[in-house]
Amino acid sequence: MMEFVPVPKLPSEVIEGYHDNMNMYGHEPPPEGEYKEIRCIMVDGGSHYGVSAVTFDSQEELLWMGNQGGHVTSYYGLNMQKFTSFQVHATNEIRQMVTTDTGVLSLTSDLLRLSSRHGRTSFDYREESMHDMQCMLLTSPETLLLGGHQTKVLELDLNTVEVKTEWEVEEPGCAIMRTTNKFICTGDTSGKVLFRDPKTLKPEHVLEAHSGTISDFDVHENLLVTCGFASRMGNLTVDRFLMVYDLRMMRAVAPMQAPIDPMFIRFMPTYSARLAVVSQAGQFLLMDTGSMPSAHTFRYHVNTEGAMCTAFDVPSSCQGMSFGDSGGFLHLFATGDHAVYNTYSRATEFADHVEPLHPISIHDELTPYSIIPMQYGTEGKLLSDWPDHLCKKVYK
Secondary structure, eight states: OOOOOOOOOOOHHHHHHHHHHHHHTTOOOOOTTSOEEEEEEEOTTTTTOOEEEEEEOSSSSEEEEEETTSEEEEEETTTTEEEEEEESOSSSOOOEEEEOSSOEEEEOSSOEEEEOTTSOEEEEEOOTTOOSEEEEEEEETTEEEEEESSSEEEEEETTTTEEEEEEEOOTTOOSEEEEOSSOEEEEOTTSEEEEEOTTTOOEEEEEEOOSSOEEEEEEETTEEEEEEEEEETTEEEEEEEEEEEETTTTEEOOOEEOSSOEEEEEEETTSTTEEEEEETTSEEEEEETTSOOOTTOOOEEOOOTTOOEEEEEOOTTSSEEEEEETTSEEEEEESSTTOOSSTTOOOOOOOOOOOOOOOOOTTOOSSOGGGSOOOOOSSSOOTTOOOGGGOOOOOO
């Protein structure tokens, strides 16, 4: 059992001296209204498995986490109160999660499961063509696309749990899926982003973004930004250039050079063309696609204690950020103590509080046994149930 020792409060002069030292080295505290770390917790199974996927709920104030051991846990609010926790797969890691109106979809390399937000399994879906699955995309409330490091993409009807269409795509398959108003965008391990027809999944446009593999990309309005790896001297190295594309002309514009090794990127839709760039070392910064980062651009640090940042997500409100690391910890950053995940979240339904029963002394002769609630079985009769021929109806 780990013992937690409270940390004594530091004197005010020590704290002031600490801030002075920070400023001396050019590390200014984050400006008012920017992001700060709210919570950091070890997830279920974190002592054995790292975090492999995180996603904010699109309907409620919940944060979902999947780990490398196939376990899923949800946390409520900024306090990260544990809400549900359940096993999806015995061994395979959770590769992506998507929330719907009825629950959360969890994808492993060969299994798709829909679970209610209370943890009950709605359905499990497996198929022979499902191997090395990597990504999924909700194209409508009832339709889901499934892809992976293989040549088949499945369109699944979530109501009937049947495949509506199965498409053949080019090698090496799909690693990431995003959507625009006109196309389904897929990124692969060859460094390309393909714009596909939503009805046929045939590629209409191809962007060769990186000479290595793509690690992440995101789309907002008429801009697409990618990050990935470059192939140099036969080795893959992190490409510090973020490739930017104007979708109106389907051509590249001036790339952006990041001061960190980018691994994850997300647009912040509440801001004009603002981009969150995250490295595996646990650093992140906010960049404007219209300008290069300056020396005064604040660089945030996620305290991963040497572990790699393996998962990242931003809620629809853009008032928070979540990071998962290989050490089994989940980090939550937010703009303040009153930040929300969604502008209009649905109320979360919690389990009924169980009222404790007061103990009754064995020598107590006055307290009636009827105060103890009793569960009535669905089968059989109680010992106190008299047969009909010994009972008579009396009207009061």
